[in-house]
Amino acid sequence: MADVLFDGAYLQALADRNEDVEQHLVAHFSRSVRVKLQIQLRSPELAQDASQETFLRVFNYFRSGKTLDNPASLPGFVHKVSHNIALEFLRSSTRHPQLSEDAPEPVDRAPSPEGQVVTEERKRVVQRILRDLPEKDRELLRRVFLEEEDKDAVCAELGVDRGYLRVLLYRARVRMKTAWLRLEGRQTAHGASR
Numbered sequence: 001m002a003d004v005l006f007d008g009a010y011l012q013a014l015a016d017r018n019e020d021v022e023q024h025l026v027a028h029f030s031r032s033v034r035v036k037l038q039i040q041l042r043s044p045e046l047a048q049d050a051s052q053e054t055f056l057r058v059f060n061y062f063r064s065g066k067t068l069d070n071p072a073s074l075p076g077f078v079h080k081v082s083h084n085i086a087l088e089f090l091r092s093s094t095r096h097p098q099l100s101e102d103a104p105e106p107v108d109r110a111p112s113p114e115g116q117v118v119t120e121e122r123k124r125v126v127q128r129i130l131r132d133l134p135e136k137d138r139e140l141l142r143r144v145f146l147e148e149e150d151k152d153a154v155c156a157e158l159g160v161d162r163g164y165l166r167v168l169l170y171r172a173r174v175r176m177k178t179a180w181l182r183l184e185g186r187q188t189a190h191g192a193s194r
Contacts, residue, residue: 006074014062026055029075033082040086050089054082129179137172144169 013021033054037047058081068077111119130138143149155165 005072007071008067011062011067011071011074014059015065015067017059017063022059025058025078029078030055033078036079037082037086040083041089046089046093050082050085053085054078057081057085125180125183129176129183132179133172133175137175140168140172141176 010021014025030051034047034051037050037054038044041047041050058078061081068074130141133141140154143154144151151162151165155162158165158168160168
């Protein structure tokens with residue numbers, strides 16, 4: 001079968017799952033398909049996987065009852081299948097979707113420099129307010145809201161039930177809000193006196 005002519009009988013043998021013909025097809029095209037795939041995919045592992053997928057799809061094509069109008073075009077068909085598989089592998093292995101050249105510029109969602117200054121200022125204000133709160137309130141707010149500890153564990157440690165924990169949290173939040181408003185009032189009065 002070294003100098004076999006790709007004819008209708010060869011295609012029919014592929015459709016009939018003739019093992020000798022299938023092995024001949026693989027032996028005849030495997031080197032050229034693998035070289036082409038390694039150039040396209042630049043990875044020996046991906047090229048090997050794509051090569052196996054190529055022959056599997058070629059066999060499935062003929063097994064499903066389809067054929068080629070011109071049996072002599074089998075080499076072109078095999079290489080076109082391998083090319084399409086290489087494109088599929090490239091698309092699936094690409095980390096980020098490719099943008100078209102006329103796509104709009106992506107929007108920068110990072111905070112503006114002014115927004116960053118405001119955020120940092122708010123963090124300092126919150127830290128200052130928390131520092132001025134009683135230690136019990138500060139610890140409770142930190143554990144429940146910042147660290148998101150299990151409320152049942154906090155209740156067990158404090159020796160209270162969930163209802164009373166709600167009361168303690170409410171009181172701590174009221175004290176924090178009062179401190180916030182007091183600080184804002186001072187800053188507003190200080191800013192107005194300038």
